[in-house]
Amino acid sequence: MNMTASANDAPLMQIRNLDKSFGGVKAVDDVSMDLRAGIVTTLVGPNGAGKTTFFNLITGNLTRDGGQVTWLGRDTAGMKPYRIARAGVGRTYQDLRLFDGMTVWENVLNATEHGAFPVPISRAHRIARRERIERVLERTCLADKRNTRAIDLAYAERKFLSMARIMATEAKLWLLDEPASGLDPNSYERFLAILREDVAEGVTVCIIEHNLDIVIGISDRIAFLDRGRLLADGDPHTVMNDPELAKIYFGDRE
Amino acid sequence: MEAYIFNLVNLIAIYAILAVTLNFIMGYAGIYSLAHAVFFGLGAYTSAWVAQNVHPSILLTIPAAMMAAAALSLLLALPALRVRGEYFVAASLGLQVLAVTIFSEWKSFTGGIGGVLAIPPANVFGIEVFKPAHFAILSVVALVIVMALINALVHSSFGRNLRAIHDSESAAASFGKNVPMIKTISVVISAALAAVAGALYASYLSFINVESFTLDASVLVMAMVIIGGTGTVAGPIVGAALLMLLPSLISWFDFLPQTEIGALQQIIYGLGMTLLMIFRPGGIVGRRAKA
Structure with missing residues (x-):
């Protein structure tokens, strides 16, 4: 466009x-x-x-x-x-490959966590990250399901969770x-x-x-x-x- | 009677440390290891050696045991975790078989088949701990610290990364996770903490030999995790307590043939495990199977 x-x-x-x-x-x-x-x-x-x-x-x-x-x-x-x-470079999979045992929130949060070691992050960074995830969950209409495990979601919700994960990243x-x-x-x-x-x-x-x-x-x-x-x-x-x-x-x- | 009970408390706490640390890789990362007794044993031998040749302070014996186990686990994990999951089970089994041979033959370090005798009691800030009741404080505190550490890890980004890898390695990599590195670190942590149990075991019994560190012991610890509930917090503790209490329970029921305790125990383990997997595959503490 x-x-x-x-x-x-x-x-x-x-x-x-x-x-x-x-x-x-x-x-x-x-x-x-x-x-x-x-x-x-x-x-x-x-x-x-x-x-x-x-x-x-x-x-x-x-x-x-x-x-x-x-x-x-x-x-x-x-x-x-x-x-x-x-x-x-971010991607989604046709068969979704969600983190099934994790909640919606954890799925999206974990999509942003790269490091092998847990490193302390600043309060400002933590708040910014939380807001970013909140925004992603609102846009994908998953905010109410944040504590639901991915495996318990309905089909369309699973598709949107797959999108939410990539939306939370900074992939270009x-x-x-x-x-x-x-x-x-x-x-x-x-x-x-x-x-x-x-x-x-x-x-x-x-x-x-x-x-x-x-x-x-x-x-x-x-x-x-x-x-x-x-x-x-x-x-x-x-x-x-x-x-x-x-x-x-x-x-x-x- | 008191000494008997505290003896059980100590053994349960020590095996619970093994079960909790094995559950960390089995339950969260999906890495099945049949070599957990190797790290238990290496921890015990290293701690015994340090106690006899350097000083029996737990500030020396436990860190030395942890470092030795961490180093050995790195040798196992680095090549084995780059390939698919099933190969790790095979590689760990290989290490277990190899280690038993080395434990039996390396006489200057392990005492060979005869084992290491007269290991000095644990020295905690200058105090020698040898009574079972006193040692129980030490072993339970160690268990609590290990559990707290693992709990903190599981609820950190590291724990989420492990669970993500468990659910889909390819998706985890697509979100920037260095999968082999994260798995390797989890195995090293698990082995190092299992060595804590080994160090406690050596100084508690003051005598160790290869019998305690065979494949049977690795399988026993895995059974504790599975029976208690893989991937749960309380499961490994429940599993460890149950399987350690079983011999005492059998001897308590005096109508059972006491000369056949060993065989009876095996029958109960096997039957219990089979029934559990049929009716409650998540273990005693685990969630019920999904309908």
Whole structure:
């Protein structure tokens, strides 16, 4: 939405010729892409197109076979996932991976706690952190559930807790893996509102999504993956109106 | 009779320290160790050596025992925690088997099979503690301190990180947590505090040998944790008390065949554990299984 404002900046993340195979099958095949500040990029494509693998490669959860990923100008080769996360790349998982035994509050609080040792923090910092978490819980409508364990939450609440965790961090780039799948219309509107607010505040988002309303409604740009290859990368209408891509997407492949 | 009761109090407190420290890694980090008796034993031998060769003050014996166990646990944790959880169980089992051999053979340090005799009583600020009733104060205070320390850790960011790792290692890493480092630190803390139990054990009994530090002892401590309630505060204490009282209970019921106490005990352990896991998998103190 503010593409013109940011178009001249260097990309936050630069991905060049990314490759990954699993036992001879190319899951990600020579993908290059720039993720620029403030731009919402949506990854679309049929199941098995390599979208989640793409996320796993740029977060360091999987090691790449070839290609280069730079984050804020720095090559991320060999960086452990926790280092990439600390550098400002946040992600959610399709299967959520909440901290099930912990309460909503602890889940969100712990998302902000990096250090291996408990270090004393100042009162001012503690208060600021508490306010930040309160605000996140209000926006995700989880404030009343703060003492509920994650495992006892309803489906939509679990999806929002997954969002709340990443919202509480200071990640500059959010990689969201199907964050809105299965949400009812109300929850879905709330999810879009949250995303718009955070994007307006400067968060850069890359999102895997099957819901075409989201794809059209919030994306600045669509990247279309199929069988590991990036088939198209451009503005939503052009990509979604391409009859060849529509065929692949809706399973009408010859 | 009084000495008998205080003897039980001491043994329960010492085994409760072992159970509480094992529960710290089992219940919160999901790390299952079959080598807890190794750190118990190393703590006991180190403390005995220091008491005989340097000075029996607990200000020396306990820290020395803790440092030795911490160093050994680091050797186990550093390679074993970089791989998946199941491998740690296997690696710890390997360490346990290896340690029993070393405990039996390293005569200058452990006295071999015969063990270490005439260990001086604990010296607390110049006072020698050898009566069971007096030692009970020492062992219970030690248990309370260990519990307080672990409780503080569990409720800190460190404890939350452990529980987060337990629930999802990949998600924890995605929130910036150095998972192998945090797990390693938890194992080192657990081993060092288990060595406190070893130091107390050595100075309380004044005689130790490898019999107390075998795989059976590691399994016994794990049984205490599971029966009492993994991941609970009171569970390990309840488990330790129950399993330490069992032999006395059996001998109290004189209609039971007293010559077969050992076998009877094993049957009760096994049966109790099986029934518990079927009807109350969270342990005696643990929450009931979810419907």
